[in-house]
Amino acid sequence: MDFIIWVFTNIGMGFVNLFYVIFNPSAWLDWSDKTAMVRFIYYGASKELFFVIFDIFLVMTVVGAFYRKFLWAVVRGFEAFANTVGRFFAWASLFMVLQQIMIVFLQRIFKVAEISISPFGYAFTRDLSWYGEELKFYNALIVCLAASYTFVQGGHVRVDLFYAGMRHRAKRVVDMFGSLFFIIPFMTIIWMFGWFFMWRHLVTPKVSVADSLELLERKARLLKWNVETIGFSPNGFDAYFLFKILLISFAGMMFIQGLTFFWRSMLEFIEGEASAGKYQQLDESNDETAEIAAAAH
Incomplete structure (x- = not known):
């Protein structure tokens, strides 16, 4: 009973917090005030933020159930966003290959130790080992920022024992269940x-998931930027903080895609089998087997 009261209390407070952050942006966006900055850090992964998002999800789901054109527009928008971002960063694979070829030629044939790039008169000089380790960053770009795109395209791996043989509405129920109880919780964690x-x-000073808001506010007066620039080798890639940002980007985009997939499944459940794959922007493939597999899902 206490848990139910806690949930409904936080759902109600979610609306209060939503209006508060909208009408008081300086309380969390004015980073010249270190207290505002620690509030941003704390609330960026808090139950308060979760219930704000949950409230928005509830409202959009209820409204979309009655005004399906609105929810279809939301689904199309989020899927278009995932497709656009994924298609753009998929080009990182080409840059990764070209850069690897360049490194091999310069290092093995021309015996070059470093590369200088001078756009707009500013010289950017790094050791070849830096560019070699940077290849991992390209790979991370593809994995993190194209994951939701792959999901939209149906290119993720599935172990299918029962799903393909189910009827349309049964599939949509499974999809909604998977979104709510697998994708969204795991991305939240x-x-x-x-x-x-x-x-x-x-x-x-370092912040932790276990820190309370009061503790962070006490740390605020000591807070300062200290961006990680340590590499695994003396002259290696030194921007590993970007990988942490990519991890957050991956979780955020896949969380949004989890919500989008739930809404798509709900709409297809309501409208029936004729709406299966409605408005999907799928890439064309010359692989007939892959297309058959995607259609089955």
Whole structure:
């Protein structure tokens, strides 16, 4: 009973907090005030933020159930966003290959030790080992920022024992269940721990998921930027804080896609089998087997 009261209390407070952050942006966006900055850090992975998002989700779901054109527009918008971001950062694979070829030629044939790039008159000089380790960053870009795109395209791996043989509405029920109880919870956990993991490498003193708001506010007067620039080798890639930002980006985009997939499944459940795959922007493929597999899902 106490848990139910706690849930409904936080749902109600979610609306209060939503209006508060809208009408009091300086309380969390004015980073010249270190107290506002620690509030941003704390609330960025808090139950308060979760229930604000949950309230928005509830409102949009209820409204969308009655005004399906509105919810279809939301689904199309989020899927278009995932597709656009994924298609753009998929080009990182080409840059990764070209850079690897360049490194091999310069290091093995021309015996070059470093590369200088001078756009707009500013010289950016790094050792070849820096560019070699940077390849991992390209790979992380593809994995983190194209994951939701892959999900939209149906390119993720599934172990299918029963799903393909189910009827349309049964599939949609399974999809809604998977969104609510697998995608969204797991992405929430990754976000909550990844958020503080990221900030631990951006500011000092270190912050932790276990820190209370009161403790963080006491730390505020000592707070300062301390961006991690330590590499695994003396001349290696030294911007590993970007990987932490990518982790958060991955969790955020997949969380949004989890909500989007729930709404799509709900709408397809309501409208029937004729709406399956409605408005989906799928890439064309010459792989007939892959297309059949995607259609089955």
